[in-house]
Amino acid sequence: MRYQIEFRHFRYFLAVAETLHFRKAADILFISQPGLSRQIKQLEENLGVKLFERHNRKVKLTQVGLYLQREINTNFKQLEAIINHAKLLNDGIDGNLRLGYVGSAMQQLIPDLLLKFKGTHPNILINLKEIDNKQQIEALLNQNIDIGFIRQERVPIGINVKPIYEETFSLVLPKNHKINKTNFKSLSQFKNEHFILFDASYSESYYEKIMQIFDDSGFSPIISHSTINASSIYRLVENNFGVSIVPTSLKYGFDLKIKFIELVEIPQRTTLKIVWNNKNTNPVLKNFIEIIRFLN
Amino acid sequence: MRYQIEFRHFRYFLAVAETLHFRKAADILFISQPGLSRQIKQLEENLGVKLFERHNRKVKLTQVGLYLQREINTNFKQLEAIINHAKLLNDGIDGNLRLGYVGSAMQQLIPDLLLKFKGTHPNILINLKEIDNKQQIEALLNQNIDIGFIRQERVPIGINVKPIYEETFSLVLPKNHKINKTNFKSLSQFKNEHFILFDASYSESYYEKIMQIFDDSGFSPIISHSTINASSIYRLVENNFGVSIVPTSLKYGFDLKIKFIELVEIPQRTTLKIVWNNKNTNPVLKNFIEIIRFLN
DNA sequence: ATAATTGATAATTATGAGGTATCAAATAGA
DNA sequence: TCTATTTGATACCTCATAATTATCAATTAT
Numbered sequence: 330m331r332y333q334i335e336f337r338h339f340r341y342f343l344a345v346a347e348t349l350h351f352r353k354a355a356d357i358l359f360i361s362q363p364g365l366s367r368q369i370k371q372l373e374e375n376l377g378v379k380l381f382e383r384h385n386r387k388v389k390l391t392q393v394g395l396y397l398q399r400e401i402n403t404n405f406k407q408l409e410a411i412i413n414h415a416k417l418l419n420d421g422i423d424g425n426l427r428l429g430y431v432g433s434a435m436q437q438l439i440p441d442l443l444l445k446f447k448g449t450h451p452n453i454l455i456n457l458k459e460i461d462n463k464q465q466i467e468a469l470l471n472q473n474i475d476i477g478f479i480r481q482e483r484v485p486i487g488i489n490v491k492p493i494y495e496e497t498f499s500l501v502l503p504k505n506h507k508i509n510k511t512n513f514k515s516l517s518q519f520k521n522e523h524f525i526l527f528d529a530s531y532s533e534s535y536y537e538k539i540m541q542i543f544d545d546s547g548f549s550p551i552i553s554h555s556t557i558n559a560s561s562i563y564r565l566v567e568n569n570f571g572v573s574i575v576p577t578s579l580k581y582g583f584d585l586k587i588k589f590i591e592l593v594e595i596p597q598r599t600t601l602k603i604v605w606n607n608k609n610t611n612p613v614l615k616n617f618i619e620i621i622r623f624l625n
Numbered sequence: 626m627r628y629q630i631e632f633r634h635f636r637y638f639l640a641v642a643e644t645l646h647f648r649k650a651a652d653i654l655f656i657s658q659p660g661l662s663r664q665i666k667q668l669e670e671n672l673g674v675k676l677f678e679r680h681n682r683k684v685k686l687t688q689v690g691l692y693l694q695r696e697i698n699t700n701f702k703q704l705e706a707i708i709n710h711a712k713l714l715n716d717g718i719d720g721n722l723r724l725g726y727v728g729s730a731m732q733q734l735i736p737d738l739l740l741k742f743k744g745t746h747p748n749i750l751i752n753l754k755e756i757d758n759k760q761q762i763e764a765l766l767n768q769n770i771d772i773g774f775i776r777q778e779r780v781p782i783g784i785n786v787k788p789i790y791e792e793t794f795s796l797v798l799p800k801n802h803k804i805n806k807t808n809f810k811s812l813s814q815f816k817n818e819h820f821i822l823f824d825a826s827y828s829e830s831y832y833e834k835i836m837q838i839f840d841d842s843g844f845s846p847i848i849s850h851s852t853i854n855a856s857s858i859y860r861l862v863e864n865n866f867g868v869s870i871v872p873t874s875l876k877y878g879f880d881l882k883i884k885f886i887e888l889v890e891i892p893q894r895t896t897l898k899i900v901w902n903n904k905n906t907n908p909v910l911k912n913f914i915e916i917i918r919f920l921n
Numbered sequence: 922a923t924a925a926t927t928g929a930t931a932a933t934t935a936t937g938a939g940g941t942a943t944c945a946a947a948t949a950g951a
Numbered sequence: 952t953c954t955a956t957t958t959g960a961t962a963c964c965t966c967a968t969a970a971t972t973a974t975c976a977a978t979t980a981t
Contacts, residue, residue, distance in 0.1 A: 335631040337969090351928060364970045366929060376708065378715040382906065386927055386978060391906055393715045400707040404700065411696040412672060419674040419689045628937085647959060660939040662960060682947060682958055 338372040339401050341365055342380060346398040349388045403608060406472040410611055417454060424613040425454035427474040429465040431531070432559055434478035434601055436578045438494055446620050453613055461557060462532035469606045475614045477604045480576070482534035484604055491621060494578075494601045497591055498542065501566050501573040504586040513590050516546035523553035523571030531557045535599065539574060542597050563587055576601075634668040635697050637661055638676065642694040645684045713748075717908035721750035723770040725761040727827075728855060730774035730897055732874050734790055742916050749909055757853060758828040765902045771910045773900045776872070778830035780900055787917060790874075790897045793887055794838065797862050797869040800882040809886050812842035819849035819867030827853045831895065835870060838893050859883055872897075 344354040345365070355362040373380050380394035390398060414424055430439055443455060460468060465477035469488055484490055500519075502508060508518060529536040543550050553571045556562055559579045566573055567585045576599045580589040603621060605614060640650040641661070651658040669676050676690035686694060713719035726735055739751060756764060761773035765784055780786055796815075798804060804814060825832040839846050849867045852858055855875045862869055863881045872895045876885040899917060901910060 332968090333633070335633060337629065337631060352926090360969085361971055362928075363930075363972085367969080370929090376711060376715075378711055383928065388928085392720070392908070393711050396714055397707070397711050400711075401704075404704050404707060407703075408697075408700050411693070411700060415674055415689050415693050415696075416672060418692055419672075633938085648957090656938085657940055658959075659941085659961075663938080666960090679959065680947095684959085 332371055332375060334372065334375050338368055338375075339405070341368045342372055343398065343401060343405070345369060345381065345388070346390055346394060349390070351388065403472070407610055410472065410609075414611070421452065422454050423450065423452040424611065425456060426476065426611070426613045426617055427456040427458070428476050428478070429458050429460040429468055429474040430478035431462060431465075431480060432459055432557075433480065433576055433579050435459070436581060438578075438601060439478065442620070446617060449620065450613070450616060461530070462535070463530070465604070469604060469609075472606060472609055475605060475609055475611050476617060479532070479602055479604055480535045480599055481532040481602070487607055488604050489607050490602050490604050491618075492600045492602045493621060495598045496601075497577045497593055497598060498539075498574050498595070499577040499580060499592060500590040501563065501575055501580075502588050502590065503566055503569050503572075504588050506572070506588070508590070509588070510590055516542065516592070516595070517548060519550075519572060520546075520548040522551070524550040525554040525556070525562050525565045525571045525573045526550075526552055527562075527575075528555040528557050538597055538599065542574065542592075542595055545595065545597075628667050628671060630668065630671050634664055634671075635701070637664045638668055639694065639697060639701075641665060641677065641684070642686055642690060645686070647684065715908055717749075717910070717912040718746060719748045720907065720909045721752060722772065722907070722909045722913055723752040723754070724772050724774070725754050725756040725764055725770040726774035727758060727761075727776060728755055728853075729776065729872055729875050731755070732877060734874075734897060735774065738916070742913060745916065746909070746912060757826070758831070759826070761900070765900060765905075768902060768905055771901060771905055771907050772913060775828070775898055775900055776831045776895055777828040777898070783903060784900050785903050786898050786900050787914075788896045788898045789917065791894050792897075793873045793889055793894060794835075794870050794891070795873040795876060795888060796886040797859065797871055797876075798884050798886065799862055799865050799868075800884050802868070802884070804886070805884070806886055812838065812888070812891070813844060815846075815868060816842075816844040818847070820846040821850045821852070821858050821861045821867045821869045822846075822848055823858075823871075824851040824853050834893055834895065838870065838888075838891055841891065841893075 341354070341358060341360075344358050345351060348354045348357065351365055351369075352362045355365040358365065369380065378393050378397075379391050380397065382389045382391055417423070417425055428439070439457075446453070447455075458474065460474075460477075462479045462481040465474065465479055466481075466484060466488065468474040469477055470485070500513075500516075526539060527535065554565055556565075559575060560583070562573050562575065563583055563585050565571065566587050574592070577589070577591055603618075605618070637650070637654060637656075640654050641647060644650045644653065647661055647665075648658045651661040654661065665676070674689050674693075675687050676693065678685045678687055710719065724735070735753075742749070743751075754770065756770075756773075758775045758777040761770065761775050762777075762780060762784065764770040765773055766781070796809075796812075822835060823831065850861055852861075855871060856879070858869045858871065859879055859881050861867060862883050870888070873885070873887055899914075901914065
C-alpha cells in the first residue's frame, strides 16, 4: 500500500480490460509490456483485488474486474465531461450539449427546438451529429452524446424516453403517377408496385410498424431498394424506381417531381422521441429537458 | 500539455481549494510548498484554465475553480464508493449467489442454511432456482448457477462435491392402508402393490438406489406412475393409486391423508450434496462453502 | 522438435516529483 | 522610512520510481 493510486493505473487497467492482451494494450498506450504489467500489479495490490485471471495464454477479467471496468469507465466519462465543461466555462460558454438525431428529425423539429433553447440559453455550445437509432442508443450509453432523437419503440433500461411528436405516414409517389389524392382508395392499389423503404437497420421497431401497414392492407410489398436517407428515397421515387412510405413531416423542404398522399385512415403513427441517459450529469441536459417539457 | 494529468493534481487542487493557502495545504499533504505550487501550475496549464487568483497575500478560487472543486469532489466520492464496492465484491461481502436445488432440498435444509448465511452476509443477493440433478450439473459447468443441491452419486471432473445430509428412506402409504408401523415387517409385504416413484430422469443414481432396495427385498416393483415432484407423489398415494418410497425428510410440511414408515433396517441411505464448479471465481461462493464447512 | 506467443521478472535508465534555498512582492508595525 | 513577516514563485538539485531492455518460463502452434 505504499504507492498512491493514480489515473495512470486506471487508464492502463481499462486498456487491458478492453483488449484482454497485455502486449496489445501496451502498444496502444505507447509503453512497454513489462511496464504495463507492473502498473496493473500495483493496482491489484493496492486495491487488494485480483482484476485479471492470467491463465495459459488468455487474460480474463474477474467478476470484480468486470465491475470495475464498467464503473471506472462511466466515472472517467463523467470526469471528462466535468473537465470539458470547466474549459467551456473558462471560455465564457456555459456548457455544451451534444445532440444525436435521425435525419427525419432535422426536418422541422430540431431547428425549432434549438432556436427556442438558444433563446433562453444563448451561451450554450451545441454539437449536432446525424446518427441512426441504434447508434444513438449506443452513444447515449457511452455518454458520447447527451441527447438523442429517435424513432424506435424500445430502449434499454437507464435510458429515459419522452415522445415529442406523433405523426401520420404518407405515401410518396412520382408526380405523374396515375394515383392521386382523389382516386386513392387504399394501399392495396399498390400491391404490384415496387417499394423503396428505410432499411431495417435504421430501426427495427420502425420497420415492423411499416410492415404492419402492409399486413393490414393485405399484401406483402415488393421491396426493391432500402436506404437510410429520405433524400435518396425521394430521388429514387422521382426517377420511377418505385414508391415509398415515410413519416409525413418529411414532405417539407424538397423541390422534386414527387407527390405525397397522407395516410390518415390507417391506424399507424410514428413518434419521434427524445432520449437521454439518466446517469448523465451534464447540467445543460437538465435545462434542455426542462424546455422540452413545455412543448405539449 | 506534455504532462498527463494524474489524481495527484486533483488531490492537491482540492487541498488548496479547501484551505485557500498553499503552505497550509502543503503541510496537510505532507509535501513542500514549492512542490505543491508546481503541481497546481501543471494542472492549470494542462486544463488551460486558471483555477486560483493569487493576489496580495490572498488566494481565491476562480469561477471555474469553484465549479471544479464541487464537481471533482463528488466525482472523487463516487470513485471512492466504486473502489469500496469493488473490495466488498472481492471479499464476497456483497454480490450475488445463484443456487440450484432439487425440490427435496427445500424441505428444511436450504431454508436453514440460507438463514445462517444471511446472518453473516446480509448484503448478498440470493437467486434460487428449482432444477433437477442433471440440469444442475449442466448449469454449474456453464456457470449459470454457483452452487447446486443434488441427490446424485457421480459428477463430472471439475465439479466439487460435499455431502451435507444423509438420511433414511421412508415408505409412503395411504392413511387407511392395512400396514402400519407395528405390523410392518419387510418391504416384501408390498410386492403386489403399485409403486409411484421419482422418475429415472430425476437422477439415475438415485433411481438405481431405489431399485437396489427392491432387489434386496427380493422383488421387482410394479411401477404405475413416475413423477419428479414429492407433492404429486403424495396426491397419488392419498388417492390410492399406489405407495411410494421417498427420502425421510420429505415427510414434513404436508397435511394429507398419508402416513410414513421409516425404513431404518435397510442399508440404503440417500445423501443430499452440495456441488460447485471449482473454476467458479465468484468470491461469494468461497464464503458460502466456508459456512457449510461448520455444519458437521 | 522447433518456432511463436505471451505474461512475469531482473537489471538498468531517465524522467519528473519533491526537497532546499531563495526571491519578490506585499503588508504590518516601529 | 525601515525592518520583519507573510506568502507564493523560481532555480537548482536529489532521488524515487515509471519505463525500458533483455530474458525467462510456460504454453501452443507448426
